[in-house]
Amino acid sequence: MLVYAGIDEAGYGPMFGPLCVGASVMVLENYDPSQGEPDLWEILGDAICKKRSDRRKRIAVNDSKKLKSSSTPKGLKHLERGVLSFLSTTGQATPKVDSEFFDAIHGTLKQNPWTTLQTNLPLAVDPDSLLIDIACLARDLLKSNVRCDLLLCKAIDVEDYNSRTNLASKATLNFATAMQLVESIATKFPTEHPRIMIDRHGGRIRYRQDLQQAWPEAKIQILVENNEMSRYRLDIDGRKVTMTFASKSDEKHMPVALASMVAKFTRELHMLRFNKYFATLVPDIKPTAGYVQDGRRFLKEIEPILAENNLARKSLIRNS
Template sequence: MGRSCCPNTPTPPRATILSASGREDGTFCFLYQVERVTVPGTASQEGGTVAVVAGIDEAGYGPLLGPLVVSGVAFEVPDEAAGEDLWTPLADVVARSPRDPARLPVDDSKRLFDHTRGVRHIERTALAFAAAAHRPARNDEASPKSLPHCDIQRPNVTGTFGGLLDAIAEIGERLDGYPWHQGGDFPIPLAAGDVAADAERLRHAAGARFLGVRCLPVLVGEYNRLVESHGTKSATLFLKTARLLSWLWTAWGERGLIVHVDKHGGRNRYGLLLHQTLFGARIRALAEGAAESIYQVSHGARRMTVGFYEGGDARHLPVALASIFSKYLRELFMHGFNAWWCQRVPGLRPTAGYATDARRWLADTAPARAALRIPDRLLIRIA
């Protein structure tokens, strides 16, 4: 796990959720078994080798327009590096800063992207990692069957936006239900340079092997339906996070997993959500607080340590990389969205979709939206 879980850290009490039941008032009653345990080293769990380290993060949680995107990535690392921050073992090929042209920038996407610099840095990193994803031999345990929606057979992910979506994304509804996505494919990269050379350096990196990425774009129509059915946008975010956790659990749970997740707002307790996601698994809370909430999950031969961290994209490289994939896909969606609308409304300024500018954009497009009969439920988020 992260450095906070190393053997030098005082051992926290461990709480096992034995049962969870609903009450009439909508709250839940938990039965916990609390015990003092010795936290295993980050390179092993309960005697098993930990060699897969993963990260999950989102982009587009706050805007009024455009998709929410949640992404997960996975690395295979040497046992002794499983507890490191991964910037260290990959230092020959990645760096937090984009200033070194010989290394790929991997950091919180908000530090690498702004509307002055554009997508150049996040695009270079996302496309290089997508192209470098491990393509296993026929009998490899990370087979296409166990690693769905990752471009592990096809190293060339450049070409078109639609091709990239086919390679790394799973979308919960048809794109052709949105006028701005109908036949609106466009070439990529928009700004990045030699993706193939960057990908080749990643493939030969000694410190870690990139296994793959899975991205879940949530378009506005699906987003609104999920918020209506689940009550809040935070519940919608965790629904997609849970899908990625299930993917990781299925693909690599038997090898042992360390998963880092960026925290969801002010939530500190994730035990019930994990219990609902991984039904039948034993959930043990190692820590629950404002800075981090950490759990051990086990079921039969499967085991996973999952941590939810405040500022996780600054602490763990896999979370930072997941944030880059999420941000890059969102920006590509918005690129196509703005191109379609600017063709139909002369002089229209593009929007990033965030509240203040989104309201300006909605006012500027009101006559065109009425004439085109564009339903608000496909365009404007309800929360």
């Protein structure tokens, strides 16, 4: 058996909205881990592909930046199609509203005025087409003796982000959040020795010290540290985990691509709530994705109504 997981983030650089770090866990029942990492795009090739446009109408699974086609809700079609299809094969009911999705992946933010206006799902995909996608994916997973066991997302709101980055860098926060997901995976699979793939953080090569800080009592073996990858085997209270950091992991490892989609879709749904709220206060305001250049435009337009609505800047605007 191989427990094959990926972790990736969305929203690392914006001035508005949460930092989201996603994880996906695939289980290959009959796969020998000594064979290395499998190509799930090939194994599940009847149901998934990397392309947004596919004549066989397979589900696109790729780096989330390659799948979002526009800044409108309809531009989320490929993210939504992939994430909801895989989520629905884990045993979770297909969510009908975004709050059900957040509950399913543990991606709920704490309540603020701008986090309360729900969005119905599916948002951009035809519901009947989604049912067909889910059935096709489930059939291919079953045929291949593979299952999508878990989708998770840690969503860090702006106030928490600001308080934590006042004490350490946002790179440190991103890494610590990814390690929380590793801990969740290791806890769920204490005897299965998960293999977890993560995109390189800041292009660094050496991670042993940071891993030791995350798990002070763990035994850590350096397997590889070179320009291509950094790989470590951890023994955490008897739970074994092999963790690999490599550049462009979302192009090489399907679970990382799926994790990036989960993180991005989660953030986009939270930003929909954010934009809906401010549209009730500032008529005709153009929605923002939260990134700096357009975020400055958005801040200028909402600035006059912040004080009168008791909206604290530290809860809305990132400090770095």
